Amino acid sequence: VFNLKFAITGKGGVGKTTITALLAQAFTNKGYKLFVVDADPSPSLGNALGIPETTMNELTPISEMLDLIEERTGVRPGSGYGAMFKLNPQVDDIPNKYSVVSPTGIKLLVVGTIKAAEAGCFCPENALLKRLLKHLILSKEEILIMDMEAGIEHLGRGTVKLMDLLIIILEPGLRSIKVAEQIKKLGEDLGIKKFGAILNKIQDQTRDESMISAKLSKLDIPIIGSLPFNEKLVQADLEGIPLYKIEGCEQIFLEINEIQNRIESMITDE
Numbered sequence: 001v002f003n004l005k006f007a008i009t010g011k012g013g014v015g016k017t018t019i020t021a022l023l024a025q026a027f028t029n030k031g032y033k034l035f036v037v038d039a040d041p042s043p044s045l046g047n048a049l050g051i052p053e054t055t056m057n058e059l060t061p062i063s064e065m066l067d068l069i070e071e072r073t074g075v076r077p078g079s080g081y082g083a084m085f086k087l088n089p090q091v092d093d094i095p096n097k098y099s100v101v102s103p104t105g106i107k108l109l110v111v112g113t114i115k116a117a118e119a120g121c122f123c124p125e126n127a128l129l130k131r132l133l134k135h136l137i138l139s140k141e142e143i144l145i146m147d148m149e150a151g152i153e154h155l156g157r158g159t160v161k162l163m164d165l166l167i168i169i170l171e172p173g174l175r176s177i178k179v180a181e182q183i184k185k186l187g188e189d190l191g192i193k194k195f196g197a198i199l200n201k202i203q204d205q206t207r208d209e210s211m212i213s214a215k216l217s218k219l220d221i222p223i224i225g226s227l228p229f230n231e232k233l234v235q236a237d238l239e240g241i242p243l244y245k246i247e248g249c250e251q252i253f254l255e256i257n258e259i260q261n262r263i264e265s266m267i268t269d270e
């Protein structure tokens, strides 16, 4: 029985959603059952996976289903401090009821994100989301990939706590390294033991990789892959083409398959 859950994090716009969709497809091609979670406040993973726009438009992120949250936790979101909500709300029916399936069989659940509420993490939305994630990863032989909100703020809400591995995406540039450093620190504080970096949008391999890899080795974050900049990915995003359909990206697909292998062995070689 193999079950693995990891989150894709990093600075805004570095390629988290793109890489989540590509990795989900790579795991699917190897025969795994995939469950992907979109935890971004403006979800776009459905599009990258090829789920029709009309289907996506009809979806409400779980964190915005006020009636559902109230029904399950006993408290309506936003009802202020002091309300006592159920810590173990029932969630087992949620994954099937509210997920959608991509044309290649990947299940997607859009959970959205918790707005920085006055009540911090102690709000019913977050209680429901954490419980839901815990439930999701209990099912066997499934890979769970969570596409996270950009930056670091959400890490404080603890939804990534249950992950086996935090993957940090970087692009050439100091800002993405700065964010990686913060993610590593916060992740460790949450008890996460495994980290891996993927370098994305590499244009000049010598220049870009040497600069980033020196910094990452100082931070003790292993590099698990490196993807070239490819205009086809920009075009796919502009035209809304699902990533499993793009052509002319052989190098990207080769590298993604290697990353898939490395993730698999990072978890099994212990």
Ligand SMILES: Nc1ncnc2c1ncn2[C@@H]1O[C@H](COP(=O)(O)OP(=O)(O)OP(=O)(O)O)[C@@H](O)[C@H]1O
Binding pocket: 010, 011, 012, 013, 014, 015, 016, 017, 018, 019, 040, 149, 150, 200, 201, 202, 227, 228, 229, 230, 231, 233, 234, 235, 236, 237, 238
């Ligand atoms: N290797 C690449 N080469 C060229 N363009 C890329 C590459 N990877 C991602 N992109 C493009 O960069 C843009 C941002 O990618 P993406 O939406 O995946 O980033 P993100 O980290 O999820 O962003 P956000 O923080 O907004 O959620 C998209 O237009 C995408 O097509």
Ligand SMILES: [Mg+2]
Binding pocket: 016, 017, 018, 040, 044, 147
């Ligand atoms: Mg994204």
